[in-house]
Amino acid sequence: METRARETLRERKKRRTREALLRAALELFTTQGYEQTTVDEIAEACEVSQRTFFRYFAGKEDAAFAVQDMTEARFVAAVRERPAHEAPMEAMRQAVLQGWDALRETVESAVPVELYLRMYRTIESTPALLAAHLRRSAATEETIARLLAEREGVDVAADPRPRLAVAVFGGVMRVTERQWSTGDDFSLEAIRQLTASCLDQVGSALTGNWRTT
Amino acid sequence: METRARETLRERKKRRTREALLRAALELFTTQGYEQTTVDEIAEACEVSQRTFFRYFAGKEDAAFAVQDMTEARFVAAVRERPAHEAPMEAMRQAVLQGWDALRETVESAVPVELYLRMYRTIESTPALLAAHLRRSAATEETIARLLAEREGVDVAADPRPRLAVAVFGGVMRVTERQWSTGDDFSLEAIRQLTASCLDQVGSALTGNWRTT
DNA sequence: AGGCTAGTGACAGCCGCTGACAGTTGACAA
DNA sequence: TTGTCAACTGTCAGCGGCTGTCACTAGCCT
Known part of the structure; x- marks a missing residue:
C-alpha cells in the first residue's frame, strides 16, 4: 500500500497518462455511449496518440x-x-x-x-x-x-x-x-x-x- | 413444418446459399478456430462475395x-x-x-x-x-x-x-x-x-x- | 556528460462490418 | 413469350478496432 514511495518521474508520468485515459474513457462511455465512443476520441481527449492508448489497455x-x-x-x-x-x-x-x-x-x-x-x-x-x-x-x-x-x-x-x-x-x-x-x-x-x-x-x-x- | 411446400426457385437458392455458408463457417470454426477464420474465407469457400455473407448473417x-x-x-x-x-x-x-x-x-x-x-x-x-x-x-x-x-x-x-x-x-x-x-x-x-x-x-x-x- | 532504454508518435496494414450503386436473374402479369 | 419489376448479388469505398514497425525523444543511471 505504499505507492508514493520513491516514484520516479517516468513512473509518475505513466501513471498519470493511464489515469487520464481511464477517466476520459469512462466519462465518454457513460455520457455518449460505449459504441459511440472511438478510441481516437479517448486518446485525443488526453492528447496522446491512438497507439499509446493501446499500450496502456489491451483494447x-x-x-x-x-x-x-x-x-x-x-x-x-x-x-x-x-x-x-x-x-x-x-x-x-x-x-x-x-x-x-x-x-x-x-x-x-x-x-x-x-x-x-x-x-x-x-x-x-x-x-x-x-x-x-x-x-x-x-x-x-x-x-x-x-x-x-x-x-x-x-x-x-x-x-x-x-x-x-x-x-x-x-x-x-x-x-x-x-x-x-x-x-x-x-x-x-x-x-x-x-x-x-x-x-x-x-x-x-x-x-x-x-x-x- | 411444411417447408417443402411450393418452394420457389429463388427461395431454394437462398436456402442453399445460407446452408452452405453456415456449414462452411462451422467447419472452419471448429477445425482452425474462430478467430483464425476470416469472413472472406467462409465466403470464398462457398464462392460468394464477402458482402453476401453479411446479407445472410448479421456477423x-x-x-x-x-x-x-x-x-x-x-x-x-x-x-x-x-x-x-x-x-x-x-x-x-x-x-x-x-x-x-x-x-x-x-x-x-x-x-x-x-x-x-x-x-x-x-x-x-x-x-x-x-x-x-x-x-x-x-x-x-x-x-x-x-x-x-x-x-x-x-x-x-x-x-x-x-x-x-x-x-x-x-x-x-x-x-x-x-x-x-x-x-x-x-x-x-x-x-x-x-x-x-x-x-x-x-x-x-x-x-x-x-x-x- | 553521455550512453542506454522506456515510452511515444507516425505510418502502414489486416479484419469485421456497412453504405451506395450497378448489374443480373428469377417472378409474375399482360 | 415477353417485358417489367423486385430480389439478390458483386464491386467499391470507407470507418473503427487493433497490431507491427521504426525512428525519435526524454528520463535514467554511471
Whole structure:
C-alpha cells in the first residue's frame, strides 16, 4: 500500500497518462455511449496518440472494466479471508456485502465512485459490455470455486458441488445487478440492500409454489 | 413444418446459399478456430462475395450461433408446453432433458449433429464466443422468467423469485456445459446424464458442509 | 556528460462490418 | 413469350478496432 514511495518521474508520468485515459474513457462511455465512443476520441481527449492508448489497455473493452477488476479482486480476497467455519454460501454472502461496504476505498483511488456506478449501469445496458462482463464473472466464479473446494477439502475436478454453489451464487448476483440497474435508486445503499434481499429469497424461489406466499 | 411446400426457385437458392455458408463457417470454426477464420474465407469457400455473407448473417458471431438458436427456441417452447401443475424448477428440468432427447431432429435439418456438438465445444473454449453465449443465455433466461411468472401468477417486476429460480437453473446449466466440454466423453448421452446429475446435486451444494458426505 | 532504454508518435496494414450503386436473374402479369 | 419489376448479388469505398514497425525523444543511471 505504499505507492508514493520513491516514484520516479517516468513512473509518475505513466501513471498519470493511464489515469487520464481511464477517466476520459469512462466519462465518454457513460455520457455518449460505449459504441459511440472511438478510441481516437479517448486518446485525443488526453492528447496522446491512438497507439499509446493501446499500450496502456489491451483494447477498448479493457478500459471499460479496469475499475470493475479492482472490485472483483477485492471480492476474491474477501472470500479467501473469511473464517474457515463459515459455510460456503455464507462466506460468499459476507464477502459481497463487505465489498459494497468498502467500495469507496476500493475505487476512489482510480476514479470517483459516482463515475464507477454510472459505468456499472452502462455495462448492463450495452450488449457487448454485458457479454464481456458475464465472461469475466465466469472466470471469477471459477477462481472462487477452486478456493472453496480447497477450503472445504474436496476435489474440484471430481465434485461438482463447489462450482454449483458458486454458479448459483453468481446467478443471484446477476439478478441483483440487473434489478439495481433497471430500478430507480442508483445509490450504493440500494445495491447493498438488494444483494441481501435477493440472497434471502433464493430458498423460497427454489421450492416453487410462489402463489401461496 | 411444411417447408417443402411450393418452394420457389429463388427461395431454394437462398436456402442453399445460407446452408452452405453456415456449414462452411462451422467447419472452419471448429477445425482452425474462430478467430483464425476470416469472413472472406467462409465466403470464398462457398464462392460468394464477402458482402453476401453479411446479407445472410448479421456477423461472424451470428453464424456461430445459428444452430444454438434453434435448440434454445426449442427449450423455450418446451417450457411453455409443460403442464401447469409442475413446479418451475421441475418444468425447466424436464424441458432441458427433453431438448437433449430431441436434439437430433432439432438440429439435423441444418447441420450434422456431430458438427453441432463440435461447435458447442468451440464456443466454450473461445473467449469471445463464450461471452456471446452467456449474453444470449441471459436473454433466454429473461424470457423464461417472464414465462414462469405468468404461469405461476406472480408479477415479474415486483417479485424477484422467478428471475432467481431461472438464474439458479441457468447457473447449473453452465456448470453442466463446462463439465461436458472439458471432459472426455463428447457424446450426446454424456451431456444428458450430466445435466440430470448436476441438477440433482444443487440441494446438496447449497446446504454446505461438503466434507461429511 | 553521455550512453542506454522506456515510452511515444507516425505510418502502414489486416479484419469485421456497412453504405451506395450497378448489374443480373428469377417472378409474375399482360 | 415477353417485358417489367423486385430480389439478390458483386464491386467499391470507407470507418473503427487493433497490431507491427521504426525512428525519435526524454528520463535514467554511471
